[in-house]
Amino acid sequence: xxxxxxxxxxxxxxPLHKIDQRSPLMRYDLLIAGFGGxxxxxxxTVLCYAAMIEGxxxxxxxxxxxxxxxxxxxxxxxxxxxxxxxxxxxxxxVGILLNQLSLEKYGPRIKPGGICIxxxxxxxxxxxxxxxxxxxxxxxxxxxxxxGDARLVNxxxxxxxxxxxxxxxxxxxxxxxxxxxxxxxxxxxxxxxxAIEAGVEIIRKALAGENPAEAxxxxxxxxxxxx
Amino acid sequence: MTKRLFVRGNEAICLGALEAGCRHYFGYPIxxxxxxxxxxxxxxxxxxxxxxxxxxxxAAINMVLGAAATGVRAMTSSxxxxxxxxxxxxxYMAAMEVPCLIVNISRSGPGLGGIDASQGDYFQxxxxxxxxxxHIIVLAPASIQEMYDLTMLxxxxxxxxxxxxxxxxDAVVGQMKEPLAPRPKPDTExxxxxxxxxxxxxxxxxxxxxxxxxxxxxEAHNWKLHAKYSLMKEKECRWEESHTDDAKIxxxxxxxAARIAKTAVAMARDEGMKVGFLRPITLFPFPEKAFRDAxxxxxxxxxxxxxxxxxxxxxxxxxxxxxxxxxxxRPSGTGSxxxxxxxxxxxxxYY
Numbered sequence: 153x154x155x156x157x158x159x160x161x162x163x164x165x166x167p168l169h170k171i172d173q174r175s176p177l178m179r180y181d182l183l184i185a186g187f188g189g190x191x192x193x194x195x196x197t198v199l200c201y202a203a204m205i206e207g208x209x210x211x212x213x214x215x216x217x218x219x220x221x222x223x224x225x226x227x228x229x230x231x232x233x234x235x236x237x238x239x240x241x242x243x244x245x246v247g248i249l250l251n252q253l254s255l256e257k258y259g260p261r262i263k264p265g266g267i268c269i270x271x272x273x274x275x276x277x278x279x280x281x282x283x284x285x286x287x288x289x290x291x292x293x294x295x296x297x298x299x300g301d302a303r304l305v306n307x308x309x310x311x312x313x314x315x316x317x318x319x320x321x322x323x324x325x326x327x328x329x330x331x332x333x334x335x336x337x338x339x340x341x342x343x344x345x346x347a348i349e350a351g352v353e354i355i356r357k358a359l360a361g362e363n364p365a366e367a368x369x370x371x372x373x374x375x376x377x378x379x
Numbered sequence: 380m381t382k383r384l385f386v387r388g389n390e391a392i393c394l395g396a397l398e399a400g401c402r403h404y405f406g407y408p409i410x411x412x413x414x415x416x417x418x419x420x421x422x423x424x425x426x427x428x429x430x431x432x433x434x435x436x437x438a439a440i441n442m443v444l445g446a447a448a449t450g451v452r453a454m455t456s457s458x459x460x461x462x463x464x465x466x467x468x469x470x471y472m473a474a475m476e477v478p479c480l481i482v483n484i485s486r487s488g489p490g491l492g493g494i495d496a497s498q499g500d501y502f503q504x505x506x507x508x509x510x511x512x513x514h515i516i517v518l519a520p521a522s523i524q525e526m527y528d529l530t531m532l533x534x535x536x537x538x539x540x541x542x543x544x545x546x547x548x549d550a551v552v553g554q555m556k557e558p559l560a561p562r563p564k565p566d567t568e569x570x571x572x573x574x575x576x577x578x579x580x581x582x583x584x585x586x587x588x589x590x591x592x593x594x595x596x597x598e599a600h601n602w603k604l605h606a607k608y609s610l611m612k613e614k615e616c617r618w619e620e621s622h623t624d625d626a627k628i629x630x631x632x633x634x635x636a637a638r639i640a641k642t643a644v645a646m647a648r649d650e651g652m653k654v655g656f657l658r659p660i661t662l663f664p665f666p667e668k669a670f671r672d673a674x675x676x677x678x679x680x681x682x683x684x685x686x687x688x689x690x691x692x693x694x695x696x697x698x699x700x701x702x703x704x705x706x707x708x709r710p711s712g713t714g715s716x717x718x719x720x721x722x723x724x725x726x727x728x729y730y
Contacts, residue, residue, distance in 0.1 A: 160617045160619055160660055161619040162619075166621060166622070166656070167642050169649070169719065197556070200385060200556065201385060209557075210558060211555060211556070211557050212557070213551065213555040214554060214555070235641075236638075237638060237645060238638050238639040238641065239635075240639050240716055240719070241719075242718025242719060242720040242721065331385070
């Protein structure tokens, strides 16, 4: 431990707080929200493990209140090469919003120039009047059901996030499942990987010019799976 | 490098305590620190230690007193209202000079309050908390790594000074997860516990007590305690500082608030503002000299807390005479955690 009577840490290195294109150091922050049971918190945890596999610093702050199943669930994640600084993120650069309530509550808080990944199965973006952010809608419930289980919504979202931002590699996410899930659930890893891949694929296609919001949802899921 | 763990702050405290050799935990459940007894109830029995979920907070802290009086490393944990209940015994242990660890993952108050992050227990922690006029060592971790490191340090300092030590955290540092490099326990010199009770047998009689009725006895005991507190102030202050050399304003905060404030300082620096940062790690002893030295150069201090102003009093007592101390705080409750953007606006206001 440090010497007493002198600063434990005297450093003029401060936390990174914005992405500076000129700097090799990166920083990503993210807010994931949904209702309890959609896996918002697990998504945050898997993402952190993935970033740690890549040698990054991370923080994961779950919303902590008198929560209950079906109630609101939210976490903020920071991934960086430097000091994390605040685990509390006021205006996230990316939001993954899994239901209507989350979209209404956190959509307006996304930083101008930021990205909003929305589960259009449960959230309607038509009244979100923001032209200063990029909105990616995808019917995550249908996509998840197409893979076999509605509970895979969070992994679809994570795949989409990784593909869109490059915050972590897809392979790291897949490896992270082993760290994040208890041994007894490791048998579900392959289906979770499928869901992550589906999310990645949708973003790749959207970036190639196909708009996921306009695509027929069941076809989308099918395409994602066969891709 | 050993593989980094990804754990909650509450779990980091447990890992630190076990690494420090603590095998005796006594507690009573309360949110937001329940991960601590949960972890300890699972792990301590495997190490042939003693985990007891007591019938109340008062019982738990007195079990700590009993165990620690025999020289073992013992701890309890609770959250604000539960810590209030324990205070009678903390006063006794300060008087009896029994080393132990008390963890307060504080929540909002007063009264039953709420379960959100709060720094409303600063006064209680650093001014003694119980009756009679005493201090205990108080450490304020701001990261998961520090939750681990400072827990080990707390046990060492407690034994070095024969005093209870406290980890003062809150729901943010207790519940958030970050990577943790579980370093081995520092190679500190173990002090022989020639005061520890060890049952009847050979040797001189040892007594641990807080009742001193003889003429002049209690006054002498109080002066002895006072001298110990002065020594702590001289030797054991710890803090973090950055950019204090050219700062026009110094931002100070402890624990979770310091994490938010540090990003606000980074935002200010990026706009070319000369802002410094000073975070007390030991709240008692308070790093008075660090504040005095920094304010010989920088004449403005902005203190930020998750309460309506507590540490700010110690800051005012510590700074150079001609320095101005400003305060910004949010008393806790659901939705009252300030954001870096909000604190940045405050820095601009006073800059």
